[in-house]
Amino acid sequence: MYNVAYVHDDKCIAEKGCRLCIMYCPEADCIKLNTEKMKAEVITHRCKGCDLCKVVCSTHNAISMHPVDSKTGKIILEAEEGQTAGLGQAYAG
Numbered sequence: 001m002y003n004v005a006y007v008h009d010d011k012c013i014a015e016k017g018c019r020l021c022i023m024y025c026p027e028a029d030c031i032k033l034n035t036e037k038m039k040a041e042v043i044t045h046r047c048k049g050c051d052l053c054k055v056v057c058s059t060h061n062a063i064s065m066h067p068v069d070s071k072t073g074k075i076i077l078e079a080e081e082g083q084t085a086g087l088g089q090a091y092a093g
Contacts, residue, residue: 003065004047005031005054006075011062012039021053021063044068044075 007021014022015038022040025031030046031053033039040062042053049065057063066075 002068003049003051004044004068004075005042005049005051005063006066006077007031007040007042008062008064009037009039011060013060013062014038014040018060020056024056025053026050045073 005021012018014033019033019040022031022033027046027048027050029043030048031040031042034041051065054063054065066077067079068075
């Protein structure tokens with residue numbers, strides 16, 4: 001199993017102008033602004049689990065990392081966070 005980012009809408013303050021996770025994510029089009037909710041939204045299949053978005057959101061703790069079920073592709077929110085990929089590991093082949 002690998003981890004992906006998950007945005008907790010109740011903690012996300014993107015509507016107030018914070019878009020740090022979107023700006024700092026190294027994967028293109030991985031975190032976008034949902035203009036209906038005005039919250040950050042992770043495109044799960046693009047997320048490499050590098051943890052950078054969680055680091056830049058540490059003030060609000062709106063992002064957590066969770067494992068993904070490899071068969072269904074769904075985030076397992078109730079599962080404990082697994083080992084985070086190092087940035088180099090996340091982007092290796």
